[in-house]
Amino acid sequence: MAPLISWYPGHIAKAEKALREQLKRVDVVLEVRDARIPFASSHPKIATWVEGKSHLLVMNRVDAISPDVQAQWKRWFKQQDQTIYFTDAQAGQGTQSLLKAAQVAGEQVNARRHSRGMLPRPVRAVVIGFPNVGKSALINRLLKKRAAESSNRPGVTRQLRWIRISDQIELLDTPGILPPLMNDQSAALKLAICDDIGGAAYDNLVVAAAAIEQFDDLGVRLIDRYGLVFDHESGMDYIIEVSEKKFNGDSERAARSILQDFRKGKLGQISLELP
Ligand SMILES: Nc1nc2c(ncn2[C@@H]2O[C@H](COP(=O)(O)OP(=O)(O)OP(=O)(O)O)[C@@H](O)[C@H]2O)c(=O)[nH]1
Ligand SMILES: [Mg+2]
Known part of the structure; x- marks a missing residue:
């Protein structure tokens, strides 16, 4: 893959x-x-x-x-x-x-x-x-x-x-420094969710879908922000629902908006890692 x-x-x-x-x-x-x-x-x-x-x-x-x-x-x-x-x-x-x-x-x-x-x-x-x-x-x-x-x-x-x-x-x-290779794609995903990888190529939809699933695992109340219950569907399905409700079906825009919400703290204080 x-x-x-x-x-x-x-x-x-x-x-x-x-x-x-x-x-x-x-x-x-x-x-x-x-x-x-x-x-x-x-x-x-x-x-x-x-x-x-x-x-x-x-x-x-x-x-x-x-x-x-x-x-x-x-x-x-x-x-x-x-x-x-x-x-x-x-x-x-x-x-x-x-x-x-x-x-x-x-x-x-x-x-x-x-x-x-x-x-x-x-x-x-x-x-x-x-x-x-x-x-x-x-x-x-x-x-x-x-x-x-x-x-x-x-x-x-x-x-x-x-x-x-x-x-x-x-x-x-100094400029931000990335390892030349990231073997751990789950760490790479977290870095992307947090916007800590400049110049990297990734798909906002894929990253936002992973983010939604992580937020749900962490008990974030997505319904409070998006008016939709996360009902153990895939993160991608949830984004599509959000895009239909709020973004005229534009799922790329929905994905970017969800990532921005997290990065600006609009979803509350969320730690993607715990000790
Ligand atoms: N909420 C919050 N924002 C921060 C904090 N530290 C930095 N920022 C914001 O994060 C953004 C990035 O900060 P920079 O200082 O440019 O980050 P950098 O590590 O120098 O980034 P590069 O030079 O691109 O590697 C800016 O908009 C800062 O205002 C923080 O502790 N809390
Ligand atoms: Mg800097």
Whole structure:
């Protein structure tokens, strides 16, 4: 079977190569994941990229999940000996403690430099993650002004770019990076539902149909938004019903609208993954 979701590896390889070159100069890696899908938005190469550096794990879009699920993740990551930082880069929530953690990492870098007789310098941190997870928005929040272009579609940041946050910190904004191959198509589907794969080819109908089935499994009350009961039919059948009721039978438009509703939080706080 052909994969449901695929992308062109060429420009990803280029972005990754540019990242690898800059990584040599970096002390801290801020890994940004999507709080709705902490597993699916984890890049398989991250372990290689953080080797020998401080690693700060950020779950962004915390506003899109419930406080209860947030607490579950916090506990789960703690059991794995990993501290996580929940942020809402749009509203600026949680960014101060992240900034502090980056600063502390920087002080450690400079303590090491000092012990080798080297002069202190600002800590260099890179912000890495899948497309559209909020990397640039986070940088703007840390900087407290709009320095990095950030908007609601994947693939906005095109080039690596250093931004000086303070005398202590410099941040490198990077384009979203996808693995060249996604063997796990269910993870790829979740990334597509969340709009975290720029430049990927997928069918909105197929993705929205899968989304409907996942929402139903999670107990989302679809009837409240679409006026139609989801009665254990296929997600595709449900979309066709919605399109007949609201979109003149245009199922592509219905699919896009359902995906937009989820992405804008109109269906409530929905976590597509739980620990
Ligand atoms: N609700 C919500 N929206 C967010 C959050 N963080 C970012 N956004 C929005 O998500 C969109 C994507 O943000 P960007 O900062 O462009 O994401 P990015 O990771 O830099 O994307 P690329 O450069 O395309 O890889 C923007 O419209 C942001 O305002 C968040 O925590 N909550
Ligand atoms: Mg960006």
